[in-house]
Amino acid sequence: MSSFLYALGRAAFRHKWRTAGIWLLVVAVLGGSAGLVGGSFDNEFSIPGARSQVALDQLGRTFPEVSGTSASLIVVAPEGSDVRSEEVRDAIETGIDELEALDFVDTASSPYDEMVSGMISDDDRAAIVSARIPGDAEEVTDAQREELVAVxxxxxxxxxxxxxxMGGEIFNQSVPGFSIVEVIGVGVALVVLLITLGSVVAAGMPLxxxxxGVGVSMTLLLLATGFTTISSTTPMLSVMLGLAVxxxxxxxxxxxxxxxxxRGLDVEESAARSVATAGSAVVFAGLTVIIALVGLAIAQIPFLTAMGVFAAIGVAVAVVVALTMLPALMGMAGERMRPKKVRRAMAAQEPLPQAAADRPGGFFAGWVKVVTKVPAVTVVVVLVGSVLLSLPARDLTLALPNAGENHVGTPARTTYDLQAEYFGPGFNGPLIVTAEIVGSDDPLGVMEGLQEDIEAMPGVASVPLATPNQNADTGFVQIVPTTGPSDPATADLVERLREMEPGWQDEYDVTTAVTGVTAIQIDVSDRLAGALLPFGIFVVGLSLVLLTMVFRSIAVPIKATLGYLLSIGVAFGLTTLVFIQGHGAELINLERPGPIISFLPILLMGILFxxxxxYEVFLVSRMREDHVHGTPARAAVHSGFRGSASVVTAAAVIMFAVFAFFVPEGEGAIKPIAFALAVGVAFDAFVVRMTLVPAVMALLGERAWWLPGWLEKRLPALDVEGEQLHRELALAQWPAAGAGRAVHAEGLGVEGLVAPVDLDLDPGQVLVVEGAPSGRAALMMSLSGRMTPDLGQARVVGQLVPGSSAALRRRTGYVDATVHAQVxxxxxxxxxxxxxxxxxxxADALATPEARQALDRLLRAAQERGDQAVVLGVTTASVVADLVAGPHQLLVLRPPAAPGGHLPEHAFAGTTSEKGLR
Structure with missing residues (x-):
């Protein structure tokens, strides 16, 4: 990875204008395509296949009168009058005529109709007119909404x-927008960048x-709306997360x-190394976010899956832009990126001033000394504080958004509040019970019985409608609860209604189902709550595996994961404290407390992970790097912290600022999501990573880096800090002139299979390796990048071994004649x-003349052209003597030493023969 990124960074630096041009072209093409085929966002929350969703879909087919979407016109009579007065009734009926005259309105029901009940309030002060509109709410245009408001x-x-x-379902569609407050957040990020990087040019590059990256991801998102359904929360989430990362x-x-x-490094070399080292950590960090976001699909809810996928795409684009466009900008800036003091010193050929990262003093040096002086005390204080801040999460209640959460003054919110005032809160979240009455000989009696049973249930305010359809095959019961759509009591009523289904089956011989928008939203919330545990196991398990591979440790991943769980608990606790209990609500412009949007917990867990x-990778990897290079474990905690704390602090402040400034003017679900992310990031960065982590690392000492030997061998290595690149740069001039140009090996071996060998091979030469099948296979696979040797090192066709396995596999060809079906x-x-x-x-196992002839042609062509070296593995060299007639080398592998024995200095016998193999 680091070698690939090194080459990528250098290429982007050298071709800076071409790289910038490609990105601008990508934005233009995607933007144009999105403008041509892009659709719109919606607030539809559904679960395909759920009983409530299936029942609602079926109801639309069997009861077309209640299908489509609706708009609600509520009229409150002037003070001292009521809606039954002649003047008010005439005005309302005139409004009904105007509604029915609109070409997109199907029907408008009068509250005075004898067949309609419950549309006039008990005190006769208010009446409701319901207008049915074919199609879905997102199909209604802004112009049509304006016509309804005009009525x-x-x-x-x-x-x-x-x-x-005028309100109702069609006015619930709202796409959160931007305000000046979010721009202030970006301004705060710019100030932090100026302080951290110390250069106006450098500070502008991350922005x-x-x-x-946000532009590219947003055009992709807009383009996708033409082909799939995407929640209106998704774009703001993508922008917020894309900006931050x-x-x-x-x-x-x-x-x-x-x-x-x-430190005086050349600009181009520095750009390439930065992309290779810090860029490797960026790739790993981005992958963890992407995997966690895509993991939201565990809930099996389409809108949440789409939200996670497109947020993940935004993160992926941010990673790619950072790895390509950023080095191009470095190339444009050139020497201006170098600190002025260093430039002057280099121009005057004077000693360079000490780099900030190398200075032993400063705030962060003092901070790490404080938190590690008595690390056990630090750990206890953080743990106790985290638990106390997490306690309010016990009162966490979840619900999906409704019109009652819109801003005061919007049509949907005004209508919602008036309906709740005059008709009760349950009027805004009616429930529906459907009944399959096709087999009943008394459909009217069945519907009357269902109505009576439901009216007698606690939590039911009224049953305005209980009727069969015209075909008498489906019954429809509308229920107005005593509580609002997001009230937990309404969910309890849904559960009681479902518990009645077996009894109704026995008594009336009908199959019933509870549905409606409110019931579906309750089912979505339940599904999301049920997905939290498996998603949490997925995230925690993923973090343990990934961090074990990165840090080659058992204690570090466990500590990192426990710290993540503390951050999640605190984020939930503080969000509950503000959004549900209402403490400090005025500070974030929260109009009224209420349940938190249902998908916030699972979304927060994914993103915050x-x-x-x-922060864990950027902080602890520097500690590991110092420790690997010989610094004692406790001292490495201090030096690694000093080297990375400033950039982690700046990154956390920026992340917090971007999220926090989406809170005051955030609409709908964005406000609690932004708040939870802001407090979660701040706590995780400053309390967990920069306080708890150094304390735990100091407390563990050398034990922090312990990993069982058997696990070490089985875990793949993730070179996050570019150790392989540092090794390649250190060995850039190795081997010296005169070494084998195709293969040069020094002490290369595989423990238990191949004793260390030295080897030189030039293009056009042939090497015959004689030995046991397991030993020669291990050597040949090591030379071709298909196995990692344990001992020594080699340069094979320009690639360093061990390392560069992928590049080596591309530049070598390997055929095992003992298992190849068509040799x-x-x-x-x-x-x-x-x-x-x-x-x-x-090669000595070739059984057919065709195979031996093919090998003969390969050897002759390689020797004649002189551009290809060939290695043959055999058990007995004499078997291929007729094929290898020209100059060659013979390598006889010796078995490795027994456990506890000593390996010979050279475990092969090499001879060169002009006449053939001996």
């Missing part, structure tokens, strides 16, 4: 002192790349670049592809 306005003007408001990822890479420039792992074809492929190094194991 309400005309009605109110015709009745001085009255109040008329530019973050905005580019985009700035942070660029900051990590840029800070490494500035640090290297301060990735961000917490970001002749495989050998012909090697001859045709002409890799710089061709390896054929089991």
């Amino acid at each position: 309400a306005t005309d009605l109110q003007e015709s009745l001085p002192g009255s109040q008329a408001s 530019l790349t973050a905005l580019l 985009g700035i942070d990822y660029a900051l990590f890479i840029l800070s490494r670049h500035r640090e290297q420039l301060a 990735g961000l917490a792992m970001d 002749a074809r495989g050998l012909e492929g090697l001859a045709r592809r002409r890799p710089p190094l061709a390896l054929v194991d089991g």
Whole structure:
């Protein structure tokens, strides 16, 4: 990874204008495509296949009168009058005529109709007119909504002192927008970048790349609306998350670049190394966020899956932009990125001033001394504080958004409040019970019985309608609860209604189902709550596995995961404290407390997991790097903290600022999501990572880096800090001139299989390896990048071994004649592809003349052209003597030493023969 990113960073630096042009072209093409085929966002929350959803879909087919969407016009009579007075009734009926005259309105029901009940309040002060509109709510245009509002306005003007408001389902569609407050958050990020990077040019780069990434991801999102349904919360979430991670990822890479420039490194080399080292950590950090977001699909709820996928796409774009556009900008800035003091010192050929990261003093040096002086006390204080802040989460209640959460003054909110005032809170969240009455000989009697049973249930305010359809095959019961749609008591009523289904089956011989928008939202909330545990296990398990691979430790991943759980608990607790209990609500412009949106917990767990792992990797990897290079464990905690704390602090402040400034003017679900992310990030970065982590690491000492040997061998290595790149740069001039150009090996071996060997092989030469099948296979697979050797090192066709396995596999060809089904074809492929190094194991096992002829052609062509080296693995060299007639080398593998024995200095015998193998 680090080698690939090194090459990528260097290429982007050298081709800076071309890289910038490609990104601008991508934005233009995606933007144009989105403008042509993009659709709109919606607030639909559903669970395909759920009983409530199936029942509602079926109801639309069997009861078309109640299908489609609706608008509600509520009229409050002037003071001293009522809606039954002639003047008010005439005005309302005129409004009904105006509604029915609109070409997109199907029907408008009069509250005075004898077949309609419950549309006039008990005190006769208010009446409701319901207008049915075919299709879904998102199909209604803004112009049509304005026509509906105009009807309400005309009605109110015709009745001085009255109040008329148009709301309902079609007005619940709202896409959160931006305000100046969010821009202030970006301004705070710019100030932090200026302080951290110390350069106006450098500070502007993260903002530019973050905005580019957000632009690309948003055009992709808009393009996708033309093909799939996407929640209106998704774009703001993508922007918020894309800005935060985009700035942070660029900051990590840029800070490494500035640090290297301060030490006098060449600008191009520094850009490439920054992308390779800090960029590797960015890739890992981005992957953790992406995996966690895609993992939201565990809930099996389409809108949440789409939200997670598109947020993950935004993070992925931010990573790619940071790895490509950022080095291009470094190339444009050139020497201006280098600190002025360093530039002057280099120009005057004076000693360079000490880099900030190398200075032993400063705030962070003092902080890490304080928290590690008595680490056990620090750990106890953090744990106790975390538990206390998490306690309010016991009162966490969840619900999906409704019109009651819209801003005061919007049509949907005004109508919602008036209906709750005059008709009760349950009127805003009616429930529906459907009954399959096709087999009943008394459908009217069945519906009357259902109505009576339901009216007698606690929590039911009224049953305005209980009727069969025209075909008498489906019954429809509308229920108005005593509580609002997001009240837990309404969910309890839904559960009681479902408990009645078996009894109704026995008594009336009908199958019933509870449905309606409110019931579906309750089912979605229940599904989300049920998904929290498996998603939590997924996230925690993922963090343990990934961090074990990164840090080669047992204690560090466990500590990191426990810290993440503390951050989640505190985020839930503080969010409950403000949004449900109402403490400090005025500070964040929260109009009234209430349940938190149902998908916040699972969304917060996914996003905060990735961000917490970001800080863990950037902080602890520096500690590990110092420890690996010989610093004692406790001292490495101090030095690693000093080297990374400033950039982690800046990144956390930026992340907090971006999230926090989405809170005051955030609409709907965005406000609690932004708040939870802001407090979660702040607590995780400053309390968990920068206080608890150094204390625990100091408390553990050397034990922090313990990993069982058997696990070490089985875990793949994730080179997050670019250790392989540092090794390659250190060995860039190795081997010296005169070494084998195709293969040069020094002490290369595989424990238990191949004793250390030295080897030189040039293009055009042939090497015959004689030995046991397991030993020669291990050597040949090590030379071709298909196995990692335990001992020594080698340079194979320009690639360093161990390391660069992927590149080595691309530049070599390997055929095992003992297992290859069509050996002749495989050998012909090697001859045709002409890799710089061709390896054929089991060459003495070739059983057919075609295969031996193919091998003969491969050897002759390689020797004649002189551009390809060939390695043959055999059990007995004499079997291929007729094929290898020209110059060659013979390597006889010796078995490795027994456990406890000593390996020989050279475990092979090599001979070169002009006449053939001996």
